[in-house]
Amino acid sequence: MNAMMMEIQALAMRWFIHSKRRPVVLIAGLFQPFIWLVLFSAVFKNSPMQALVGADSYMGFITPGALVFTAFTGALNGGVPILFDRELGFLDRLLAAPLRSRFSIIWATGFHIFVMTLLQCLVIVLVTGVMGVRFAGGIGGVGVFLLVLALITMLFTTFSLMLAFVLRYHFELISIIMIISLPLMFMSTAFAPIDYMPSWLVFFVSVNPITLAVEPLRAVFFQPEWQMGAVLLETPLFNLSMTGALGVLIGLNVVTALLAKGVIQKKLA
Amino acid sequence: MSLTVTDLQKSYKEVQALGGLSFKLEPGSSIALLGPNGAGKSTAIKILTTLVRPDSGRIEWGGKDLLKDPPALRDLVGYVSQEIAMDKVLTAVEFMRFTAGLLHLKWRDHRERALALIDQLGLREAQDRRVGEYSGGMKRRLDLATALLHNPRVLILDEPTTGLDIEARELIWRLIEQFKRDGGAVILASHDFQEVQHLADHVLILEKGVVKQSDAPDQLKQALGRWIVRLSTHEFMDKAAVDAARAVFAEQPGYRVLEQETACLALACSSEADMGDIHRQVFAAATDAGLPVFSLNIQHPNLEDVYRFSLRGDA
Structure with a gap:
């Protein structure tokens, strides 16, 4: 194992031990998506089915949204422990260690969040499965499922960690998370189809990374014959295909990573 | 290396x-x-x-x-x-x-x-x-x-x-x-x-x-002097009392007045005399000048003295 892998493994192992010793964090991360699944399903039980693309029930419709929400919130909170480490002086210990790359801290955090997100999503898939929501996408669909979760996790983990190096205190980051998380979720197709959105909101919904993650997931969940090039979402601006959605998510990851690299390098210089 | x-x-x-x-x-x-x-x-x-x-x-x-x-x-x-x-x-x-x-x-x-x-x-x-x-x-x-x-x-x-x-x-x-x-x-x-x-x-x-x-550390202490003497003429020495004592010891051969400390006059002494002799010298000089002696502390310089008087420009 090379030096960088050893330090990533050590850093990630620390977070996994935290998760094992404090399972409440993992469980609490599941609580909100389940509340939404249950409550929203009850509230929108009688909504018109024809508008709910591909799903047999509203719970089915919002299951991909709940999965993306789980990944998104876990990732967005990824910077909080780093800020705690900074406030408590532990980050200095890491920075004074002979790390081959200080970005190992980022990789380890992202990996831990991704694994935790997968565990949480697995629980959601199993529970919603029991309640009648079936995954129809096959092996290829599982690949897309994992890719989407990885992309959304890395995107918002990077963003959160970048903020963690810019801000000084964890409550500042928590405030920002609170400000951006709900609008991003509700200005997406996670809980309602785009046809339900007022026209002024459609642009934001169309370019929202949450929408770009939810739509491919929804396709592989409910369309056995899903195709990479098929149109997933028709908007007044463009038609979104799975290839397009994944491409934009990859692009956003690259841009955010470059931005974060610049910011973090400057802060760690 | x-x-x-x-x-x-x-x-x-x-x-x-x-x-x-x-x-x-x-x-x-x-x-x-x-x-x-x-x-x-x-x-x-x-x-x-x-x-x-x-x-x-x-x-x-x-x-x-x-x-x-x-x-x-x-x-x-x-x-x-x-x-x-x-x-x-x-x-x-x-x-x-x-x-x-x-x-x-x-x-x-x-x-x-x-x-x-x-x-x-x-x-x-x-x-x-x-x-x-x-x-x-x-x-x-x-x-x-x-x-x-x-x-x-x-x-x-x-x-x-x-x-x-x-x-x-x-x-x-x-x-x-x-x-x-x-x-x-x-x-x-x-x-x-x-x-x-x-x-x-x-x-x-x-x-x-x-x-x-x-x-x-030993070189620094030696450079400060052989003895550090702290003399108090009153329980609480004000500036006038310190100045009076300073005037007496400024002219005393072998003694160097260090910067004012709280409630005492600090002196560095390079004499090879033993502690008893230093005590007698200082006591005599003070009483001869009409200064009361409330307390007299004599010791070899320690690192704290070196530090204290370095920052005050005496060492």
């Missing part, structure tokens, strides 16, 4: 934090940085641990400038910070394993050493308890164990025994002395004069980023 630090400088905007720190540290030797808050000790340590980049200067090991290769500098150094920054969720053994990973050490090859260090520092029985349950002293000891895990060539200690009881402090001192005997070099920042006297071969006294004094 020795560590050579040359003319380290660092400013934060208009404020000079370090104005040209230089020293050479041989294997098996130690240097202490002394100074009040804001003297530049922390800045120096942050530069030496690569947490802060200096504006200029060099840190060389075997002729290689390590400021151009920060990971090599980090490999060289073991660091115990002033703040006890530990992960409270991990156990001591897990924390050592975590540290081994950061140092790129295979756990199976270094587990024995990690456990030996834990044992040496008296933490064996608590090694599987979470660090969050440790006392401050236990955390400090574990901190030192992690700093020593990779056999660093240079150990940087920032207030390593603050808040420890005597037993824990002496345990840490013994380990540091052992590290020196094994050829390691130590850089120590401390406010504890006894600790500096005990551990340091060389002392740098800093003030506002500038080195005021630099020498071996």
